[in-house]
Amino acid sequence: MSYEKLTHVQSRIIIGMKQTLKAMNHGEVSDVFVAMDADEHLIKQVMNLAERLNITCHQVDSKKKLGLASGIEIGTSTVAIRKE
DSSP: OOTHHHHTOGGGEEESHHHHHHHHHTTOEEEEEEETTSOHHHHHHHHHHHHHHTOEEEEESOHHHHHHHTTOSSOOSEEEEEOO
């Protein structure tokens, strides 16, 4: 999965670990993106929850690129897409 999908859903993006986990637990997320250069302990939480909740989890290579694709100037370890 490329970062391109994020550029098409800017209005439905949830940025950051805490917000992503909260939205996932509330059933609001269709897809989640995890940067593989982030802290492994943190991203494992998101990946495990995504697996339990049957949410598609995309692994990307860079926090910086994930942030830029999400429309922010800094890196981020996780981004979620809110369901339509």
